[in-house]
Amino acid sequence: DIQMTQSPSSVSASVGDRVTITCRASQGISSWLAWYQQKPGKAPKLLIYDASSLQSGVPSRFSGSRSGTDFTLTISSLQPEDFATYYCQQANSFPPWTFGQGTKVEIK
Amino acid sequence: EVQLVESGGGLIQSGGSLRLPCATSGFIVSSNHMSWVRQAPGKGLEWVSVIYSGGSTYYADSVKGRFTISRDNSKNTLYLQMDSLRAEDTAVYYCARSGNGPGYFDYWGQGTLVTVSS
Numbered sequence: 429d430i431q432m433t434q435s436p437s438s439v440s441a442s443v444g445d446r447v448t449i450t451c452r453a454s455q456g457i458s459s460w461l462a463w464y465q466q467k468p469g470k471a472p473k474l475l476i477y478d479a480s481s482l483q484s485g486v487p488s489r490f491s492g493s494r495s496g497t498d499f500t501l502t503i504s505s506l507q508p509e510d511f512a513t514y515y516c517q518q519a520n521s522f523p524p525w526t527f528g529q530g531t532k533v534e535i536k
Numbered sequence: 537e538v539q540l541v542e543s544g545g546g547l548i549q550s551g552g553s554l555r556l557p558c559a560t561s562g563f564i565v566s567s568n569h570m571s572w573v574r575q576a577p578g579k580g581l582e583w584v585s586v587i588y589s590g591g592s593t594y595y596a597d598s599v600k601g602r603f604t605i606s607r608d609n610s611k612n613t614l615y616l617q618m619d620s621l622r623a624e625d626t627a628v629y630y631c632a633r634s635g636n637g638p639g640y641f642d643y644w645g646q647g648t649l650v651t652v653s654s
Binding site: 429460462464466470471472473474477478481483515517518519520522523524525526527528529530 | 573580581582583586594595596597630635636637638639640641642644645646647
């Protein structure tokens with residue numbers, strides 16, 4: 429199975445900060461990668477798919493990029509509603525599909 | 537409006553069985569790929585199973601041979617039959633619809649908690 433290694437596990441940041449989360453795939457997945465946001469007690473929400481495509485309705489301060497098997501989620505200017513846990517997920521052609529361990533974005 | 541609503545969770549003894557329905561509206565279940573994803577308390581997300589629109593099914597190794605995904609087209613409902621339950625199956629179970637690609641989940645239910653007591 430493809431393993432997804434996400435870092436950091438947590439990050440403390442202030443409103444207005446630029447936040448970057450990374451995810452590394454254990455093997456090539458092309459651009460089959462998604463990013464999700466999850467708030468406590470709620471279902472995950474799709475933010476980014478195909479590594480860099482913004483899901484409809486998601487603010488443009490969220491962006492994604494790829495370099496080989498390394499993927500990055502960037503929040504350009506952190507807003508109060510962005511404090512949450514973020515997960516990457518590989519969506520390679522066939523299952524099983526796997527998630528990263530998650531990154532908790534906390535208030536500094 | 538697309539909606540997914542899971543039910544059927546609860547407390548069950550180890551070795552027991554449970555069936556989780558996911559009632560949907562706003563789209564046709566049989567025309568979409570549908571998955572179950574679970575989250576153990578305080579832990580990350582784990583994909584469990586998918587049923588493709590064509591009917592093919594796949595499972596995570598952790599549940600293969602014990603769980604069965606299915607759908608009832610007349611009720612527009614997805615199901616997860618869980619047999620031989622173990623303590624490590626304790627989790628919130630989400631149903632999710634695939635969108636923008638087979639492995640991406642664009643709509644999710646609110647989740648239902650399954651607790652397996654040993």
